[in-house]
Amino acid sequence: MAKYDARKGLEQIIKVLAINPNLAFVLIGDGTEKENLLELAKQLNVSERLFFAGFRKQSTDYLPYFDIYLAPSRSEGVSLALLEAVASKTPVVCSDIISFTELFEKDELSFFELDNIESLNNAIEFSLANSNELVKKAFGKYMNNFTETFMAQNYLKLYHQLIDKNISN
Numbered sequence: 027m028a029k030y031d032a033r034k035g036l037e038q039i040i041k042v043l044a045i046n047p048n049l050a051f052v053l054i055g056d057g058t059e060k061e062n063l064l065e066l067a068k069q070l071n072v073s074e075r076l077f078f079a080g081f082r083k084q085s086t087d088y089l090p091y092f093d094i095y096l097a098p099s100r101s102e103g104v105s106l107a108l109l110e111a112v113a114s115k116t117p118v119v120c121s122d123i124i125s126f127t128e129l130f131e132k133d134e135l136s137f138f139e140l141d142n143i144e145s146l147n148n149a150i151e152f153s154l155a156n157s158n159e160l161v162k163k164a165f166g167k168y169m170n171n172f173t174e175t176f177m178a179q180n181y182l183k184l185y186h187q188l189i190d191k192n193i194s195n
Contacts, residue, residue, distance in 0.1 A: 035098035035121060036063055041143045042150065043072040049150065050075040052092065054085045089114040094153050099123060100140060112168045117157040119149045129172075134164040 039051050040063060053063075053076070060078065067073045082088065089095060095111035097120035104125065111118050112130075120126045122137040136156075138149035153160060 032059055033100045035100045037066055038098045038146055039096055040066050042146045043075050044070040046147050052077045052079055054079045054082050056081050086110045089116045092116055094119050109172055112164045115161045115165055117153045117160050119153045130164060134167055
């Protein structure tokens with residue numbers, strides 16, 4: 027869904043393909059790691075289950091067609107792509123980095139230990155088996171915490187608090 031580079035951790039997905047023959051991976055976007063990912067897929071004999079769709083103008087339109095959205099990042103700010111996946115009611119599997127675990131709970135998304143391929147596989151299997159419950163809880167959190175209206179109201183509240191603080195000083 028965006029430019030991919032080494033910090034996106036996409037090679038973990040290719041490695042999980044090697045241990046779980048029931049999975050396939052569609053990558054939307056483009057980036058500097060494409061050749062390395064293709065080479066790894068070739069080495070692991072999973073190239074036939076890997077598809078690079080390239081840049082797509084409205085990549086979120088594809089989310090309803092995926093069984094899960096996978097975010098294996100090593101580092102990330104607030105992930106707009108993750109929030110878009112949740113908003114589209116697509117189950118999410120993501121690395122257990124702090125920028126993800128601060129936003130959602132373990133009963134809303136399926137988390138895995140970074141660079142632990144067995145943990146990633148387990149998180150994928152858990153997400154697939156529990157997708158309805160995870161989606162329901164994650165979407166509820168999204169609607170109550172991450173919509174444009176909610177965010178605007180919080181910013182307005184913060185501005186009022188700052189103004190009130192400055193007036194009282």
